[in-house]
Amino acid sequence: MAKNHVLAIVLAGGEGKRLMPLTMDRAKPAVPFGGHYRLIDFSLSNMVNSGYMKIVVLTQYKSHSLDRHVTRTWYTSPLLGNFIAPVPAQQRRGPHWYLGSADAIYQSLNIVDDENPDYIVITGADNIYRMDFSQMVQHHIDSGLPATVAGIRQPIEVASALGVIEGKDGHVDRFVEKPQNPVGLEDDPTQVLASMGNYVFTTQDLIAALREDAEDPLSKHDMGGNIIPWFVERGMCGYYDFKDNNVPGSTDRDRDYWRDVGTLDAYYEANMDLISVHPVFNLYNRDWPTMTLLDGSLPPAKFVYGDEHSRMGHAVDSFVSPGVIISGGEVYHSIVSPNSYVHSWAQVTDSVIMHGVRVGRSSQVVKTILDKNVVVEEGAIVGVDLEHDLERGFTVTESGITVVPKGTIVTR
Template sequence: MYTMGNVTRNTIAMVLAGGKGERLSPVTLNRPKPYVPFGGKYKIIDFVLSNLFNSGLKRVYILTQYRAYSLNKHIKECWSKWTGLGEFYDTISPETSSGSEAWFKGTADAIFQFLRFIENSDAEYVAIFGGDHIYKMDISQMISYHILTKADITIAAIEVSAREAKEFGIISVDKECRVTEFIEKPKEPTPIPGRKTCFASMGNYIFSVKKLIEVLKEGKKLHEDLDFGKHVIPMMLNNGDRVFAYNFMDNSIPGMNAEEKGYWKDVGTLDSYYEANMDLIRVDPQLNLYNYKWPILTNQSNSPPAKTVFEEGGRCGKNINSYVCGGCINSGGIVRRSIIGPRSKVHSYSLIEDSILFENVEVGRRAKIKKAIIDENVIIPDGAEIGYDHEADRQNGYTITDSGIVIVTN
């Protein structure tokens, strides 16, 4: 059996983090999707980078593009300082490379533009992962599977129902989990042999280096907007390459509870983003951020601990069933089932329920907020009401999702 050290020593990782995240607008108007806050203190990209780091993969390129400055700064200040000799967490963007390169036109085109980084490495394998999903995974186990099956490419897959399958790229496999077909959003998805569920691609891949270089160069001759799902995987299947699916349910991490197995969230819409955040504050969350054997890492600020003040008459600072980050002060307000971002302030007699506040939000006296997402640095005036009258919310210029979540930005 291959050990973590053996497989990760011969592997480099490339994280696709250039996404604009249009379906998360207006939250992504001033930041890329991977840099959107999650769970109060984290950024979405911290989850894949923590998985790589905890798995022993410490030679990582992060491919950034849309509004890249904030994300690049986060990587530099947080992730690059945790590496040793010959290790790196480094960002590369098309606008900071040679003048001949253009914006990424597809997921595989992004890797193709920086193929020289792979060609100049001593790696035997490349882990290509997306930067915008929420989950925990020991990636070294997937690399070991790739080696044992002698695969050219291994695709991480989750099991979904036939109804859900119509929203994913679906992988058809034989009894050995060798991929026989890959179809984007099929009307009649093929189930896994012997089961009622289907394999959906997670958009995460392990490639053997020689094969990756070969197929990208071949594919780029045919498709300017070269994409793994649309072009590369079908091309490899047509060529008879060894394409295998790795069942995410087979993956386990130290300290994992049984109910956490298989947890993976695509936070691509405002509703799914909100729901994934709310998952965290359940009594027994499926994603446990308190597992110190597999920590989710991020930039550690110098903020003081969260603080509640006042207990007199009708004014009492209370945080109930909530995440409250460092530097926050609840000065006589009530917070229920909510996530309060770093350095936010809740003033007296205010009420916050079922909501997500980003960093440095100030909620005025007697303000009421329900089922809302409040962007960073927003000041909610005294007495304001958000989430109670959607027509009034629209008149104030707020965005409202189909499920009734109110989005407030500057």
């Protein structure tokens, strides 16, 4: 099968309410991650590394920065007919925006008609993982079934929060949302197979399902909630076990790494995973790179002042991006994004610092997410007194992470 018979669709219209205030001014897939990436870079890198170069990104919610990022970063030459294109909601099927993920694809069937692919790969835009989708597509073809859903093994005790696949020999018998009495896997009763939100469809069968769903006034027009059950009820859905996916350069340790970063705590923990001494998700896998585009005008990171008895600019157990200046400040177990500045005698610990942040002299930032262009004034403290952080209007998560919105000035 030639790979140009596959159209990839990335669903990137999510509002991401649970990531507020990080999604106050941007779509969830555009949220920065790991220093200089954005969440969508992981999904697009998987598609490109899989050999799929005809990709549409369906956007809707506050999509300007996302559209700009995709257009500038993921530009491809049209010489071979390749494209990675953001497609905003256009009300093609009536005077309404996307009603759900299935409706987003239904409203974009003109693209499917134009490309006329044999198979369609559909994935979300806001999870952290590596996956070779060409292996899943081949599994789909070999199965002879019209629909295939990717599943990841999860502990049975968390099944009540997941969409669970029940079946055997690659065939889905039931698809249950948030089951209260889940059934463990035959080869491991302590686990269930949870949907990853990644799908492969034979094109004409998907079109038929979408058209029927569009006519159903009771449908929520959701891929996982309506379209997959539509195929399951007809005995037409298979599953693909993520543990069988072999990504070049991966190890047994990171084979089935997958993180949903839908909450602030999960987002923070996934960032911290990256900077552990032996991270499970290794960004240094050169055989399956996670790609993005940096501003080519950025100079290297700089660390200045080396007097250990007075002030020393240094970073330990951290990611420090291009354009960063650590001028006599200290950074521990943190991620510092491009164009940020840490001034003398400042301390940044266990934190995520986004683009263009200024951390003033003698200030202290602990277990905090500072969104873009935040200014921490000289002597200010954030992330230490959580009650004070709440009084100042900052978000504090259940696990005690302080989140400071974009452009905020943090005073003493």
